[in-house]
Amino acid sequence: MKNIFRSGISLQRYITLCLSVSVLTACGDGTVSSSVDNEQPATYTYSELVNLTSYDVGLYRFGSDGSAKLVRNIDHTGAVDAMFFGEINGITFFSTRTDTNGRELWRTDGSSDGTYMVQDLNPGTANGIFYGAEGIVFNNALYFGGLSQAYPGTALWTLVNESTGPEFVTNTRSSTSSNADPSDFLVYDGRLIFNALEDNGSGGTNHKVFVGTGTAGNDTLIDSTVSSNDGFSTDQALIFKGDLYFQGSAGLYADGGKGDVLFKSDGTQAGTKVLADINETSYLNSDARIGNLVSVGNYFVFSANDAADDDNNTTYDNSEIWVSDGTTAGTQMIKNLQLGSTYIGSLVSNGTTAYFVAVAEDSSTFEIWRTQGTAATTEMIDSFEGETYLYSYGDQVIAVTREAYGSYVVYQLNGATNDFAPLHTFPSPVDYAFALGDRIFVLIDNMGWKELWSYNKGDSDFTKVTIGGDYNVGVNAH
Numbered sequence: 024m025k026n027i028f029r030s031g032i033s034l035q036r037y038i039t040l041c042l043s044v045s046v047l048t049a050c051g052d053g054t055v056s057s058s059v060d061n062e063q064p065a066t067y068t069y070s071e072l073v074n075l076t077s078y079d080v081g082l083y084r085f086g087s088d089g090s091a092k093l094v095r096n097i098d099h100t101g102a103v104d105a106m107f108f109g110e111i112n113g114i115t116f117f118s119t120r121t122d123t124n125g126r127e128l129w130r131t132d133g134s135s136d137g138t139y140m141v142q143d144l145n146p147g148t149a150n151g152i153f154y155g156a157e158g159i160v161f162n163n164a165l166y167f168g169g170l171s172q173a174y175p176g177t178a179l180w181t182l183v184n185e186s187t188g189p190e191f192v193t194n195t196r197s198s199t200s201s202n203a204d205p206s207d208f209l210v211y212d213g214r215l216i217f218n219a220l221e222d223n224g225s226g227g228t229n230h231k232v233f234v235g236t237g238t239a240g241n242d243t244l245i246d247s248t249v250s251s252n253d254g255f256s257t258d259q260a261l262i263f264k265g266d267l268y269f270q271g272s273a274g275l276y277a278d279g280g281k282g283d284v285l286f287k288s289d290g291t292q293a294g295t296k297v298l299a300d301i302n303e304t305s306y307l308n309s310d311a312r313i314g315n316l317v318s319v320g321n322y323f324v325f326s327a328n329d330a331a332d333d334d335n336n337t338t339y340d341n342s343e344i345w346v347s348d349g350t351t352a353g354t355q356m357i358k359n360l361q362l363g364s365t366y367i368g369s370l371v372s373n374g375t376t377a378y379f380v381a382v383a384e385d386s387s388t389f390e391i392w393r394t395q396g397t398a399a400t401t402e403m404i405d406s407f408e409g410e411t412y413l414y415s416y417g418d419q420v421i422a423v424t425r426e427a428y429g430s431y432v433v434y435q436l437n438g439a440t441n442d443f444a445p446l447h448t449f450p451s452p453v454d455y456a457f458a459l460g461d462r463i464f465v466l467i468d469n470m471g472w473k474e475l476w477s478y479n480k481g482d483s484d485f486t487k488v489t490i491g492g493d494y495n496v497g498v499n500a501h
Contacts, residue, residue, distance in 0.1 A: 108158025322396030416458030
């Protein structure tokens with residue numbers, strides 16, 4: 024059976040609105056390094072946050088019991104925008120900024136002494152890892168986007184052994200001083216797949232999807248006709264019945280291409296084909312705007328724009344809910360939810376059922392729908408008059424909706440009854456942060472700062488996360 028791993032934390036659904044906070048679940052086999060304090064739970068997460076009493080920026084560790092502990096302060100003025108890459112043998116790797124070294128590769132074993140910079144890849148205050156760079160673990164090695172004085176263009180780097188430090192792998196541009204910006208890493212069927220820039224021969228660049236073994240000279244285009252003009256995204260990639268499905272560009276419509284389409288691939292050039300050209304019009308550059316792909320039993324569902332605006336207005340923009348069984352004939356719109364254009368968002372799945380938010384054209388009502396991939400199972404189950412977002416963690420689904428007068432309510436779905444039961448009303452915006460087991464964590468806007476709160480299934484209410492019972496934990500919202 025083929026498998027897929029995604030870069031960083033994208034396997035876990037989360038949102039970061041108006042703030043910089045990155046989360047990594049590092050559960051593994053339920054064990055942690057022996058250097059980690061014994062009182063820490065085996066299931067944990069790391070995040071770069073701020074102590075709202077002392078205003079210390081640092082690496083914090085959170086437990087599934089709702090506990091929080093400062094691992095190490097980070098020497099930087101302002102938010103450090105930590106990005107977490109992956110875990111190897113109990114060591115979690117991430118990038119972070121300091122005033123002395125810029126953004127570089129760091130590691131942690133959960134202890135203060137075991138948290139430090141691996142190497143100053145680009146010495147001094149210059150960055151050795153570019154802003155927004157991602158990373159992934161592949162074949163027991165770390166791969167990430169980096170640069171150095173010897174290789175000043177942003178390119179693919181690897182860390183095989185901490186004692187020898189990071190090593191340059193390849194730059195998909197023609198010069199090692201040109202920025203390739205590798206991102207959106209996937210590990211699929213024993214191959215490393217990523218999105219990067221390539222010279223187009225006319226003085227410009229194209230985003231292309233590459234596949235290889237993670238060694239120099241072994242990275243080739245997944246298909247020379249496949250590009251990602253708007254960026255290849257792991258949110259729009261899914262493994263289903265042994266094949267990889269993703270959104271990519273099959274050429275600009277104005278140049279005789281198909282625009283953004285749904286691709287099916289076995290990870291080879293010959294095995295990468297257009298599965299469905301959903302938007303065949305010339306409007307919006309034939310952009311299918313494929314949303315998240317999620318599995319539901321024998322199907323996967325996604326949102327897509329087919330421009331079939333059935334009330335004949337001039338927007339030529341219409342997102343609907345689609346389904347596929349992995350064949351071209353079996354890729355089709357499930358149901359026309361309502362007359363005219365529709366906005367589809369917040370598509371999530373608990374494994375057997377997908378849930379999403381639909382807003383009809385010229386409407387302010389946010390409807391929550393469910394589907395198992397057929398028209399008969401596609402139905403509206405609730406609606407809210409305020410802006411609404413859905414999030415999933417395991418088999419649980421929550422909704423955050425804005426109520427009148429600016430309050431925000433967190434609801435939890437009862438899968439048996441399809442009812443959303445209110446959990447807590449907050450006076451300010453709520454950002455879903457991450458989940459650990461049955462516990463969810465959210466960030467609450469509090470006068471320009473984000474406070475961290477948590478809720479465990481079965482609790483009567485949310486509780487504020489603190490350090491040592493005294494200090495609020497949060498992040499600067501600006």
